[in-house]
Amino acid sequence: MAVPKKKTSKSKRDKRRATWRNKAAIQARKALSLGKSVLTGRSTSFVYPQPDDEESAE
Template sequence: MAVPKKKTSKSKRDSRRATWRRKAEVQAQKAISLGKSILSGRSTFVYPTDEEESEDEE
């Protein structure tokens, strides 16, 4: 079974976690922003509706 040879320092561990959390926070902000723009009706984002998807399958 593979095991790490040396213990990872707390600063390296914390740095990796901070990077991971920062990426997640940016994606969450983008998703909220997109959702708000779609709900407000001012969106230029084009997304498929149920009618369009069913026409493509036929």
């Protein structure tokens, strides 16, 4: 028969959740920063297609 595992303490659970939330917050901050830099045109770390002005003028 299966034996139940020991109960995880609330502090361990909270520490794990806090780590997970902090990782998500860091990624959200990086994504916002990258989005702002793309909008201002200063981005050097992100490659995205530029519209060709010459082709659209014809």
